[in-house]
Amino acid sequence: MEESKGILIEGMRKRYGEGDTAVDALKAVNMHVTPGEVVGLIGPSGSGKSTLLKCLGAVIEPTAGRMTLGNKVIYDNGWQIKDLRALRRDNIGFVFQAPYLIPFLDVTDNVALLPMLAGHSNAESRKRAVALLEALDVAHRAKAMPSQLSGGEQQRVAIARALVNQPPVILADEPTAPLDSERALSVIRILNQMAQQYQTAVIVVTHDEKIIPTFKRIYHIRDGGTHEEAGEGQALG
């Protein structure tokens, strides 16, 4: 298998609407996240952070540019891949502000659902899920329903779900917003560990002052364009 390029975005534009009401949300985005790296994406409200994640997540179509995820060029002035659902399922892990676990599945099956959707057997899928839950230190809650977990535990389950298909890419949108500083830092620590372990490229969109100092690299997004900066890269204890 060809080596993963992580996330590579070149000259990406996104325009919402047409004519007078058109909004150029993204004008010239260039980003590169290597496998195993966690980068921050910050910017003022309305600067296009969510738009960028949606384009990368293949749920809205960019207007122009080129995107590479892992070892696949997925967009080159048009989708290069037909089945975007399968693309998302196999290549992208999502972590949101709220964990959005499926309330009627227990913790294990919330995680195991993804490999099941990808066609793995129930037993194999659950085995993978439990292994990840152990790594994330929530295995003792494996049989609980999501509503019985604390906010931090839920977020860790959500991270397990994002990782379980071993996607080359994880997209996280404000994953620490509802958490206190200790839990927020622990989520970032876990993302870093997992990124290293599975060679995943991770983008974390955030406003969260608590975690911004932990990134080694940060992309600022302003006026629809991205500017790279070195972060403080604080040690995570």
Next chain:
Amino acid sequence: MISLAARDVLHTWGKFVFTGVGLGLLIGVTLTMAGVYRGMVDDAKVLLNNSGADMWVVQKNTLGPYAEPSSVHDDIYRSILAVPGVDRAANVTYLTMQVRQGEHDVRAMVVGIIPNSPGEPSHLLAGRQITRSHYEAVVDIATGFKLGQTIRIRRHNYTVVGLTRRMVSSGGDPMVFIPLRDAQEAQFLKDNDAIINERNRTAANPAFSHPEVLDAVINSQSSNPFVNAVLVQIKPGFSAEKVAEPIQRWQRLQVYTRDQMEEILVAKLIATSSKQIAMFLVILAIVSAAIVAFIIYTLTMGKIREIAVLKLIGTRNRTIAGMIMQQAIGLGVIGFVVGKVSATLWAPMFPKYVLLEPGDALRGFIAIVIICILASLLAIRAALKVDPAEAIGG
């Protein structure tokens, strides 16, 4: 793959079961309505079977004796007996009236029969057939009367000597069999004052001044030489149509075969009732569909966010549509089971016969499943429109 539908149902089972039970009671009502109709048809067939007749001879141009009043002279059975192919023939009268026993009275169909002839109940639950020509009665158990009790029909008392089961009129009223003579009299009976008045009026008529004429006229006035029908049994090897033909032609009477009579009872007598019931079934089907559609739609709308997440993480539309449809069908199955059980439990409590046919239950089940599938389409449409981008948010 795990069943998302089943997991969701288990998670919200309270809501689900409540809705299912509500729907089930509605389905129970629907099945019972169908049972009421089947009961009516069955009552009609039982009425025909129990009469023991192959043919009914009634007044010309009437649909008697069950669907329209019919009156024929009580001596024509003799000429009918002479028709080739006729085995047995007997007069019969039918009159629906209140029958009194002690303090309470029951609406019943009083049948006047000749012992040992067509029209007599074919088998008894208890007791014996009528043997005397006066003041004995065989009653259907549904009247609530007991062996040995005295019942009152018009001005005479009758002793209950036998009990039958499921001997009912086409209207579902239980039958009371009494000797034909008594029944003819009951049909015609005037109160004593009326008889005396009538006699005085006749005596005062100069046309009847001859004493013998007067006696004959008064006699004819106080007796009733009419019956409602003649029940005919045909000899083996003869066809009903063949035997009917000469009676119809020469005696100026109407003859119905068993098939024709069934057609009259089922198609004409209970036609309006069956339309009424069909109307009910249509409304109940629409209401059930609306309930399923509403509840499935509400349940689905409550899961929009989860559906967006499921789509984002790569769940196929087919899987999501399947989840919703399975839940709708699940609701229908719970409803059907509850409906079938409740209909079975309450059917015997109905005053008239309710016949729950397995075929109707099967048809009902299929209809419910189809209704549930259709009702889920609305929710499925809404779910498929959900944008996975919603899961990411602003």
